[in-house]
Amino acid sequence: MDLHLEKNDPETKEYGGFWIRFGAYLLDSIILGIPLMILTFVILFAFLGSSGVLDAMLADPEYMESTMTDNQAMKLLGGYLLAVLLNFIITIAYYAGMHASKWQGTIGKKLLGLKVTDMNGQRISFWRGLGRYIAMVFLSAIFMIGYIMAAFTAKKQSLHDMIAGTIVIKDK
Numbered sequence: 001m002d003l004h005l006e007k008n009d010p011e012t013k014e015y016g017g018f019w020i021r022f023g024a025y026l027l028d029s030i031i032l033g034i035p036l037m038i039l040t041f042v043i044l045f046a047f048l049g050s051s052g053v054l055d056a057m058l059a060d061p062e063y064m065e066s067t068m069t070d071n072q073a074m075k076l077l078g079g080y081l082l083a084v085l086l087n088f089i090i091t092i093a094y095y096a097g098m099h100a101s102k103w104q105g106t107i108g109k110k111l112l113g114l115k116v117t118d119m120n121g122q123r124i125s126f127w128r129g130l131g132r133y134i135a136m137v138f139l140s141a142i143f144m145i146g147y148i149m150a151a152f153t154a155k156k157q158s159l160h161d162m163i164a165g166t167i168v169i170k171d172k
Contacts, residue, residue, distance in 0.1 A: 013121070015156035016114040016168035018148070027108030032094055039090075040083040047079030048072070095136075096129035104171075115171045124166055132164035139163065 016024075053072050060067075098106040104115035104123050116132070118124050124132070139159050140146025146159030155167050 013169040014172075016109075016112075016170055017156050018151040020112055020114065020170075021109075021150060021158075021168060022147075024106065024108035024112045024114055027111055028094075028106045031107050032091060036087050036090060039086060043083045043086070044076070044079045047075045047082075092130065092133060095133040096126055099129035099132065099166075100124055100126040105168075109168070113171050114168050116166050116168055119165050119167060121169075124164075128164055128166065132160050132166055135160035135163040 053076065056067070095106060098109075099116045100123065102123070103110050104117060109115060116124060116129075118128070136146070136158070150156045150158040150161070153162075155161075157167060161167060
């Protein structure tokens, strides 16, 4: 028997269940969240730092409602929208890119010994990873039912896995 085929055969692999995947997601949230929070503060400081608005907002919580000018509010909104856009792009690139990489998973999945494959045990493309991420954000998150499905399906697939045609397996 060809060992290469056996290694990539998803039927011979142990699937990653709900709790280990949840742990990987928590790790990824920390790994990605801290730098994104710093980036957001840097962007807001770049937009508002020299104007003194940030200091005023921190010193007086009612500043935004009573004293802030329209120009300052537009700068705050512009900085906020830029931060949201960059956070969104970086998050998509992280999840879709890491799932399509040679690691076949995010840093959190790698740390917990998981990887994402197609139904044949092969590495997925960036585009499939992107579709998987979009399905995860917009469908699996609704009442968390899409995630919880992993606890009850034969191959421990969440809704976004079923949509993207992927499985999460333990990488031995």
